[in-house]
Amino acid sequence: MRTTSFFIVCLVVAAAVFGASVAIGNDYVFFAGYVVLQYIVLSTAWNILGGYCGYVNFGTAAFFALGAYSTVALYKVMTDTDFYGLPLPVLIVIGGAVSGIVGFGMGYLTLRLRGAFFAIATLALAVVLQTLVVNWDYVGGSRGAYILRPENVPIIGSYIKYLFLIMLLLAVVALSVARLIEHSRLGYGLATIRDDELAAEAAGVPTLKLKLIATTISGALMGMAGAPFPYYIGYLQPDSTFGLDYAVNSIAMPLIGGTTSWLGPLIGAILLGSLQQIATVTISSAVNLLVVGVILVLFVILAPNGIIGLVHTYWQHKPEDFVGRRKVETESPEAVP
């Protein structure tokens, strides 16, 4: 399927999801759905670097918060100047640009590190950025910042519906970008980096350049997911925006779904995200991370390649394959004594 047709199919599915959510007629669906969609974007973005390229990024929260805080900063500028001309989509683009640039910079500084060292460096980035934000009074410092969101949006209705719709579109964009990369020259290049960087270089793959492209795209998408967040939450506070939840969830979701294709993070985010929302309502919000932990441990032991890998193995062991093997055995003369 071409990328354009994939994009259109995604849009149709998104429209159906939106229609179904409106039909339920309860605003809570939008509040809960927004979080799940946000995780689809975050885990898809994480997977571009972590899954396709094999570089584990623990700094998801940092990129997410960068997007959120660029919105806060712009919001402050708008209230100071009494100019409210920046609509949410523009804020998302700006948030994405800021995170993308930081992603590029972080990549340039840290991509010579591998494995655990790279992961530690990204974690350090999150700590550094959080310290900066806490000490930056203009965006609220450690007190946090309030954002007043409009009550209603023309045509769509309540603002949460609008946010939900925006995040839905963002998820479509993220998935299309991920799928485009996966089936492109870039995707092949990233896969070789994941497998063997030395052999990749020997085959002519400019590894550093491709890794920089991956960190930039991944960072930008995370920032875009974060940009509308202040409007969703209303009160943005550094501790929760830089929270461990984002980092852990955006790693756990692709791992549970499967990291080698765009479908993995989508499945993982829907499953784990919904489960967390249900646990929050029925048990308690503190159970969230416990759920992630338990499921992650189960998957690492039972299905290290995620749900996609599980399905794949099942297909490979189908009876027809067994028949195929037997046929080969009888055909080859060496097999017959």
Place this chain on the structure above:
Amino acid sequence: MTDLLIIENLGKRFGGFVALENISLSVTPGERLGLIGPNGSGKSTLVNCICGTLRNERGSVHFDGRSINGLAAHQRTHLGLARSFQLPRPFLSLNLMDNVRIPLLYTVGARGTRRSTGDIETRCVDLLREVGLDAKARRMPKDLTQVEMRKLELARAMASEPKLLIADEAMAGLTHSEVEEILTLLVRLNEQGVTVILIEHIMRAVMSFSRRIVVLVSGKKIADGLPDDVMRDPEVERAYLGQ
């Protein structure tokens, strides 16, 4: 005729250990050069310095008329230098087709000859057929035997359409007939115009393949000449057999 590869006074240290000292070597186009030496003599380090995996501290490497000092490994591959690894390093998550597709996309593509997807597909199959792996084109590298793995390694190196191929112990651990298979492949490549440097411990293979032999011992070049002359060299005998 100008030399394809010129190495001048190349030196490489690992901390206090001198891995290579004042190595000078030139290779003419179309040559079949054997590079031998005991374990730890610096053969692989030399290959790594030529291919850009390691940076040489001293001396210079010229390839195809230009200095390639300081160029990254992938840039050297783009210029026409290809290598196979001592231990095969296939891309484990890609099937055989995609393994040979990578150099076509990234090296041949970077030289300005854009090919359509269909052309690349055909070329991948051709390359695999050349090494006898076309029947396994859609299989994963983990399904291959050792000798097939070496063939894949060579196919991938060939996919970049190199001027110079460095085969780093492409035959270690193979049986007699498997060694013959790889040798036939290398000779065929050479006949197609590719200069080949063969690094090998199996003397039978080196002697039958090489037109010239260079001997490294403890990071120094101790002999360079026709195979029979080199084998008669007392210094080489001393290095290999001890005294």
